[in-house]
Amino acid sequence: MLRIGPFEFPFPVVQAALSGYSDAPMRQIARQLGCPYAIHEVVLDKLVLQRGRLQREIFHIPADDHPVGGQLMGAEPTMFGEAAAVMAARGYDVIDINFGCPVRKVLGRCRGGFLLSEPRTAIEIVRRVRDAVPPVVPVTVKMRRGLDDSPESERKFFQIFDAALEVGVSGFTIHGRTVEQRYVGPSRWTFLEKLREYAPHVTLLGSGDLFTAEDAVRMLDQTGVNGVTVARGAIGNPWIFAEAQALLNGDPLPAPPSVAEQGLVIMRHFELCEALHGEDASRIMRKFGIKYSELHPFAADVKAAFIRAGRRVDWMAVMNEWYAPDRDWPPGVRRNGPGDLIAAGACA
Ligand SMILES: Cc1cc2nc3c(=O)[nH]c(=O)nc-3n(C[C@H](O)[C@H](O)[C@H](O)COP(=O)(O)O)c2cc1C
Structure with a gap:
């Protein structure tokens, strides 16, 4: 059972935030194939506060797209809090804070993953967001496992993690890569296991290297996280949710979609x-x-x-x-790995 504040999801495989992808249409398609919870792509706090076409897209939440997480990125705690209040008022059911984006321009502006190196500011952001958002709206944090592999970086991770819990966040999504790593090399699932042991009762969602339904089930089993967020593995393959559901129900993997x-x-x-x-x-x-x-x-x-x-x-x-339905096509193919990797411009 995955629990995020008041929301309970019997099926714990959810749609990750994906910049340039996880807009309402992608989320609606994922939900039609069984995904119970989805997160909008990361949005800059100042854009939430600015009128314009982007605002219309950010606040486009169809009726069949709940509960939905709205994810924010920024550098300045006051503005972050104001934007979070607007996101909640405009219909986002969960507010997610991005401390993971590894894009150079984002780091240069002291946002996203950069904040893992600045616990004081990061903690102040979490506090402002929690204060600004109505108590019924859960606040969650998306983090990479650190800025880099140094002990100092891990210490800062736990400093932010502990403080965020004290402030009252309802859960974390942890991507098992460092910011420095970007998308190179594997996501370290053993870090998720360690965190599970460290905080047995905290809602943890795992992220990283979930390209098949089997990967999602394996991460749940191996690490003990409460849920998993499918990112690149769901782009062009929303069937991954139905497939994971079948496996978790103890059923065989369905045939690939025709x-x-x-x-x-x-x-x-x-x-x-x-x-x-x-x-x-x-x-x-x-x-x-x-x-x-x-x-x-x-x-x-x-x-x-x-x-x-x-x-x-x-x-x-x-x-x-x-895709003519009346032609006699050979069976569909299952994706067994990352396929053509998408990483450029990726934000966490
Ligand atoms: C194109 C792309 C865009 C992304 N955008 C976001 C984002 O907006 N917010 C976020 O928290 N993570 C973002 N991520 C990170 C993913 O949510 C996920 O943590 C990461 O891709 C690791 O999972 P995977 O190895 O299964 O793809 C993005 C990743 C990619 C590839």
Whole structure:
């Protein structure tokens, strides 16, 4: 059972925050395949406080997209708190604080993962956010396991972790890589085990290297975390949630989605994206299409077709040619690893 404040999730595999990806359409698709909780991509505190098109997108929370986490990033505790209050008032059910983003520009502006090196500011941010948000709205923290591998870095991690608990946060998502590591090398799951032992009653969600349903179940079993957040493994593969659910129920892994099933989900994703982003949908969906293509029996051809699809008409042509439900396609393919890795611009 995964518990985040007042929310209880019998199925503990959730959609991670993914900058450039985990907008409402991606979350809705994940939920249709069993995902019980999802987190919006990280948002800069000052953007939440500024009127504009971005605000409209940030606050677009469909009725079937709850409970949903809103994740914030910033450097200045007062502004962070103000933005958190707005996020909660505009419908986010959980406020998540980002202390993990390893992007150079973010670190240079003393945000994201940088704050793991500045416990005083990090703790003040957590305090301001907890104070600013109504008590019924849980606050959670996303952290990497440290800035780097030094003992000093680990000490600061625990300083922030302990203080955040005292302030009253409802849980943590821990990515088992350091900030310095970015996306190179494995996520250290043994750190999650250690944290589980250190804080047996605290809600912990694990992150890092969850590319298949088996990975999600393995992390739950091996580390004892309460839940896992699927990140790159869910881009273009929302079936990972249904597959993990089957495994956790003790059922066999379902067959990979057929081409016809894939086509239905991809079209639904496109329509949701179009409803939110209008003409930009084809451009935005291209990166999803490229990842969806990995499940297709003719993956390379489909990927090339999605890469070329810049307009709606091109997108529909790809769907008609490669996802026609009445053609006799070979079975769909299961993704067994990271596929084409997506890391550039990644934020935690
Ligand atoms: C493209 C991309 C964008 C990301 N954006 C966010 C984000 O907005 N907030 C966040 O907390 N983590 C973000 N992350 C980190 C993921 O949530 C996750 O912790 C990380 O990818 C490790 O999991 P994985 O190895 O299973 O992908 C991002 C990662 C990627 C690859």
